[in-house]
Amino acid sequence: VSGCVRLGLRIYRFLLSFYPPIFRHEFGDEMQAVFTMVIFEAGKDTGGRLLRLCAREFRDWLGSVLREHLQERRGKMLSINGFGDEKPLRRSELLAALTIFLIPPLTLVLVEILGRTPQLGSILLFLILGSAVTGLIIAIFRGLPRWSHPYLGFLLIVTIYFSRFLGAWGLIYPFFFRIFGRMDSWSLQVRVVYQGLN
């Protein structure tokens, strides 16, 4: 059994390397110490207990490695955007955030029920822009909470879209080229942004 314990410890040390580096650095030693105690305790007992422990740890490892990588990725995204708070949204906040996406399909359903109308486009545009502007006004008064971000994104897209017709890009392009230099030296991300603006 002691040979199995030693092998188990070696495998565990190897498996620990799959955790994200920050997590491993913070908890790796402790995890190894705890696992050592647990496996030595199981090693004193029957081989069956040792096997069950190893199977449980392996199953746990699969889930927790994936979870920690996802959490770290999410944490990075949150910190890039300047939001470190992981508190879940309340139901009312979630509904407020989704409203901007719910209005178009709901309007379509309503129009289908009430009968087709030639002013469908105008009604949709009026409702979406109306809700976006209303949402944004409320959000500004509330200090731009998380639920308001879809509204900001939506209004940004609308602004970019309509600014093309107003000739605003004619003013922006020279600055774009001044910042990013010649087109052949652009990175993929800059090219994507440029194509998006076009």
Added chain:
Amino acid sequence: MNDNLTYLPLREPTFYILLSLSPGPKHGYAILKDVEELSDGNVLLGTGTLYGAIKRLLDRDWIRRVNDPIPNGTDRERKAYVLTNQGRRVLNAEIVRLQKLVSLALTQTVEEAP
């Protein structure tokens, strides 16, 4: 208090970890064994789940790290974890929620058919 309610109901491992830490500081192995004992062997935490939960509890400021009060006989310093006031408030809120559920269930208990 309302802020704490947004996290409820707690996941079973989180609840047991907080419950295990409520009497005083404990290190990882003690928490692992305590959770097994408190749950009558129904919740067997793996080390990954345990430390993943500990990381999130530290991030939320529900627990904090302290030096282990019990010497472990080695030179290496062992870390222990202790419940913060915020963590205790969350645990109490969850206990109150569970108590309400149990009370409701007891008042609505249907007798078994013969």
